[in-house]
Amino acid sequence: GAGVSQSPRYKVAKRGQDVALRCDPISGHVSLFWYQQALGQGPEFLTYFQNEAQLDKSGLPSDRFFAERPEGSVSTLKIQRTQQEDSAVYLCASSQEGSRTTDTQYFGPGTRLTVL
Amino acid sequence: AQSVAQPEDQVNVAEGNPLTVKCTYSVSGNPYLFWYVQYPNRGLQFLLKYITGDNLVKGSYGFEAEFNKSQTSFHLKKPSALVSDSALYFCAAFYQKVTFGTGTKLQVIP
Numbered sequence: 001g002a003g004v005s006q007s008p009r010y011k012v013a014k015r016g017q018d019v020a021l022r023c024d025p026i027s028g029h030v031s032l033f034w035y036q037q038a039l040g041q042g043p044e045f046l047t048y049f050q051n052e053a054q055l056d057k058s059g060l061p062s063d064r065f066f067a068e069r070p071e072g073s074v075s076t077l078k079i080q081r082t083q084q085e086d087s088a089v090y091l092c093a094s095s096q097e098g099s100r101t102t103d104t105q106y107f108g109p110g111t112r113l114t115v116l
Numbered sequence: 117a118q119s120v121a122q123p124e125d126q127v128n129v130a131e132g133n134p135l136t137v138k139c140t141y142s143v144s145g146n147p148y149l150f151w152y153v154q155y156p157n158r159g160l161q162f163l164l165k166y167i168t169g170d171n172l173v174k175g176s177y178g179f180e181a182e183f184n185k186s187q188t189s190f191h192l193k194k195p196s197a198l199v200s201d202s203a204l205y206f207c208a209a210f211y212q213k214v215t216f217g218t219g220t221k222l223q224v225i226p
Contacts, residue, residue: 004159033214042120042206042216043160058213091159101148101210102167107159 002026004108006092012114013082021077021111025094032075033105034067035091043091049075050098082115089113118143120209122217129197130225137192137220139207147209149190151181154204154219163205166190177201197224 005024013019025032031050035043036059045059051072060067064083069075079086089110095103119142129135141147148167152160164175166183174180181192190207202224207217 040218042208042218044216045214093160100214102165104150104162104165106162107152109157109159 004092004094004106006090006108006111008111009109010112010114012116014116015082015084017082018078018080019082019113021079021090021092021113023075023077023092023094023108025073025075025092026096026106027073029094029096029106030098031095031100031103031105032069033093033095033100034075034077035093036061037089037091037110039088046077046090048100050100056100079113082113084115087113087115118147118209118211118213118215120207120215120217122205122207122220124220125218126221126223128223128225131199132196135194135197135201135222135224137205137207137222139190139192139217141188141190141207141209141215143188143209143211145211147211149181149183150208150210151175151179151190151192152206152208154206160206163192197222199224199226 007022034046037043047067048056049069064080066078091110093105093107095105097103121140150165151163166173171183204219
């Protein structure tokens with residue numbers, strides 16, 4: 001497809017379960033970003049990849065959160081031992097070049113995670 | 117600390133009237149500023165950005181924004197609002213980190 005896709009669109013997990021969220025960026029885009037958007041809030045930065053290199057993971061809230069992009073394309077955000085406070089929409093974005101400041105980011109539709 | 121403020125949770129405007137959605141920022145350098153729009157159950161869509169140059173930036177769907185360095189503002193404007201403009205609007209500053217505002221819900225009344 002032409003845009004950023006994310007799967008699943010909705011995920012319900014019991015507290016303590018592990019989840020994996022997938023992001024397919026626009027083909028050829030160098031940079032990939034993950035954000036967490038809580039209800040009624042703006043997106044909060046989680047982590048940033050340039051190709052397969054994770055250049056910034058300062059926004060990951062705990063060591064239960066892990067992201068990878070092994071071949072510089074598809075990325076997976078994994079959350080271990082989910083907690084209720086992890087409930088949010090997780091947004092993925094990609095940009096064409098390697099600048100994290102000037103390049104336009106194109107967002108996917110998000111994955112809504114609900115932890116019961 | 118870097119921050120972006122959108123002081124209005126909601127803006128109501130009559131169809132055909134001009135609209136303004138406000139954004140101010142606090143960044144210790146020269147930021148790059150963006151506006152995104154979010155429709156229900158959809159991701160953020162890019163509207164426009166200021167990187168450098170002309171302070172008035174024109175974007176998608178007839179929107180424009182003016183960068184004002186002295187007032188540290190980047191307000192979003194449109195001369196004539198459409199009902200279809202009703203959505204959630206986010207301002208963002210990209211500097212050493214990415215910071216989004218909390219969003220402003222725009223309601224255009226027919």
